[in-house]
Amino acid sequence: MNPSLPATASRGLVWPELISGILLRRYKRFYFIERMDAQVFQPADHIDPEYGRGLRRAAQNGVEILAYDVRIDMQGIELNQNIHCEL
Numbered sequence: 001m002n003p004s005l006p007a008t009a010s011r012g013l014v015w016p017e018l019i020s021g022i023l024l025r026r027y028k029r030f031y032f033i034e035r036m037d038a039q040v041f042q043p044a045d046h047i048d049p050e051y052g053r054g055l056r057r058a059a060q061n062g063v064e065i066l067a068y069d070v071r072i073d074m075q076g077i078e079l080n081q082n083i084h085c086e087l
Helices: 014-021 049-060
Strands: 028-032 064-073 076-082
Touching: 049 064
Parallel strands: 028 064
Antiparallel strands: 064 076
């Protein structure tokens, strides 16, 4: 963590701004949802609207947004299935 950046949206917006400017390769943003009942992924605009705007801007600029839920049992936790993203 960079202590010179505040713990608000401005720190969270660093990656979309950087990636959006250098899309010479294929970029993905991966969200690991640690729940078994998730059906849809979307940014929490009511908590951090700037992050939601930045995520949408990155997606519009070609960043692929992926979200997966998990399967949890007594053996452990593992990646389960792709969750629909609503941006």
